[in-house]
Structures are given as structure tokens and as C-alpha cells.
Amino acid sequence: MHNSAEKPIINRYQTFGIVGRPVIQGNLDVSHGTVLYMEDVSVSFDGFKALNNLSLYIDDGELRCLIGPNGAGKTTLMDVITGKTRPDSGSVYFGQTINLLEMDEPAIAQAGICRKFQKPSVFENLTVFENLELSLKAGKGAWATLFATLDAEQYDRIDEVLEIIAMTSLRFQPAGILSHGQKQWLEIGMLLAQEPRVMLVDEPVAGMTHQEIDRTAELLLSLQGKHSVIVVEHDMEFVRSIANKVTVLHEGSVLTEGSMDEVQNDPRVIQVYLGE
Ligand SMILES: Nc1ncnc2c1ncn2[C@@H]1O[C@H](COP(=O)(O)OP(=O)(O)OP(=O)(O)O)[C@@H](O)[C@H]1O
Numbered sequence: 001m002h003n004s005a006e007k008p009i010i011n012r013y014q015t016f017g018i019v020g021r022p023v024i025q026g027n028l029d030v031s032h033g034t035v036l037y038m039e040d041v042s043v044s045f046d047g048f049k050a051l052n053n054l055s056l057y058i059d060d061g062e063l064r065c066l067i068g069p070n071g072a073g074k075t076t077l078m079d080v081i082t083g084k085t086r087p088d089s090g091s092v093y094f095g096q097t098i099n100l101l102e103m104d105e106p107a108i109a110q111a112g113i114c115r116k117f118q119k120p121s122v123f124e125n126l127t128v129f130e131n132l133e134l135s136l137k138a139g140k141g142a143w144a145t146l147f148a149t150l151d152a153e154q155y156d157r158i159d160e161v162l163e164i165i166a167m168t169s170l171r172f173q174p175a176g177i178l179s180h181g182q183k184q185w186l187e188i189g190m191l192l193a194q195e196p197r198v199m200l201v202d203e204p205v206a207g208m209t210h211q212e213i214d215r216t217a218e219l220l221l222s223l224q225g226k227h228s229v230i231v232v233e234h235d236m237e238f239v240r241s242i243a244n245k246v247t248v249l250h251e252g253s254v255l256t257e258g259s260m261d262e263v264q265n266d267p268r269v270i271q272v273y274l275g276e
């Protein structure tokens with residue numbers, strides 16, 4: 001059925017865009033140091049501009065914090081990057097050459113941009129290890145081989161992830177008995193198993209204890225250089241503990257960017273938060 005002379009060969013470096021033509025994923029170009037480009041992006045809901053000519057650039061391997069009052073557009077921004085929401089205008093590129101606006105949600109995830117939602121969605125009846133195993137296989141688009149055994153490289157990746165999330169000793173525990181924090185870390189681990197290039201994390205420390213928040217900060221900091229991570233969070237103490245560069249969103253646009261001290265002392269930022 002497959003005539004290789006006519007049909008493109010699908011491998012892990014390729015996926016299909018929404019219009020069904022192959023989008024080559026092997027050519028992620030971060031030669032300028034930027035992994036994500038958003039330019040002049042606008043999104044309206046019934047005439048209301050949730051994003052308004054927003055431009056944002058994320059460096060390869062950086063940990064970026066995104067803050068802003070309720071309704072500023074933080075979640076909408078993540079929806080645009082992951083293909084859940086289509087902007088009315090603007091451009092969104094993964095590296096210099098991959099146009100994310102031509103790809104659907106699964107294609108974007110497959111290309112290496114993944115997202116962690118607020119509520120943990122681990123499989124409670126499966127062990128920590130099995131959760132990671134499932135995620136790793138699913139992330140490789142290998143539903144057909146979901147019941148195949150892992151190869152050595154995949155075992156190594158799971159071991160590595162267990163170490164990153166500091167849950168090696170819990171590998172055979174069912175996820176259902178984990179604390180809220182541990183479930184969140186497991187879910188971050190499930191994303192890491194898929195070796196994402198970019199990870200979007202929306203309000204990771206909501207509902208966590210102080211100790212869990214500190215551990216989450218450590219975990220996210222340890223990913224720097226290997227993955228680009230965008231963290232949205234309202235907990236300013238937590239943001240301060242991980243922040244390199246902070247972007248402040250307000251009314252769908254970037255109000256300012258800088259170190260935590262710079263943005264917290266910016267009169268416009270103070271005004272926006274006081275006016276909340
Ligand atoms: N699907 C939608 N339909 C209509 N309006 C929407 C939709 N999604 C978001 N909005 C509106 O767009 C604005 C931005 O919402 P968004 O969820 O991106 O804000 P946010 O910065 O994530 O806020 P929060 O800090 O409360 O999570 C809000 O006014 C919201 O009501």
C-alpha cells in the first residue's frame with residue numbers, strides 16, 4: 001500500500017499539519033538562541049481582546065515566569081502556543097522555521113511542546129513507574145505498541161526522570177496514594193519522559209504545602225538548559241524563588257519584562273496589581 005517513491009516516510013521527525021501535508025520536525029532551528037517566537041498575536045472572544053498584539057520570545061533552555069492579574073491572558077497565551085486556540089492575527093514559530101499556526105494540537109505536542117494543566121491527571125491505579133511508561137510510549141505516538149516491553153533506552157529514560165522528580169523510591173507505589181505535590185511532580189515527570197523541548201506549566205504550586213512548593217522550585221530550576229519552561233503562577237514568593245526573567249502580562253499584552261526586582265518595582269506593574 002505504501003509506495004515510498006510517492007509517499008513521504010513518516011518517522012519521529014515528521015508529523016502532519018492540519019491540512020494534511022507533512023511538516024518536517026527535524027529542522028527545529030534555534031541557531032539564534034530563541035525557541036519560541038510570538039509576534040503581534042491577537043485573540044478575541046466576542047470582540048473582547050484576550051490577547052492584544054502580544055509579542056514574546058523565549059530563549060532555548062530558559063525558565064521564564066509569566067505573571068499578571070486575573071484575566072491578563074496568560075492561559076490564552078498557552079492555548080495559542082499549544083494550538084488549542086487560533087489567533088485572529090500574528091505569528092507563532094517554534095524555532096525560526098516551524099510555523100505552529102499550521103499545526104494542530106497533536107502535531108504541536110508531537111513536535112516537542114507540551115503542557116501541564118493545573119489538575120494532576122495521573123492514572124491512580126497504576127504505579128508511578130507505569131504512569132511514566134505509558135506517557136513515554138504515548139508521547140512517541142506508539143499507541144499500537146503500548147503493550148510492548150520497553151527497550152533499554154526507554155528504561156534509562158524512566159530512571160532518569162524518576163531521579164529528576166526525586167521519586168525513585170516511590171516507583172512501585174500506586175499513584176493513587178501519592179500526596180497532591182507528588183502527583184504534580186509525577187505529572188511533570190510524565191511530560192519529561194517525552195523529552196519536550198518546551199514545557200508550559202500553569203499554576204503548578206496551587207494547593208501545595210510550603211515544603212512541596214520549595215521542592216517544585218528545585219525541580220523546575222533543575223530543568224534549565226535542557227528544556228525551555230514557561231511557568232504561570234500567582235504565588236509571588238514562589239516566582240521570586242525561581243525567577244530569572246519575568247514577563248508581566250496585562251490586558252492581553254506584555255506590560256514589561258525583567259528581573260523579579262525590576263518588575264516588582266515598576267510603577268506600572270504596581271498600578272496594575274493594586275487596581276485589581
Ligand atoms: N473561551 C473563552 N471565551 C470567552 N472569553 C474567554 C475565553 N477564554 C478566556 N476568555 C477571557 O479572556 C480573558 C483572558 O483570560 P485568561 O484565562 O487567558 O486569563 P489568565 O491571565 O489566565 O487569568 P487567571 O490568572 O485568572 O488564570 C479573560 O477576560 C477571560 O474571561
Ligand SMILES: [Mg+2]
Nearest residue numbers: 074075076202
Ligand atoms: Mg489562567
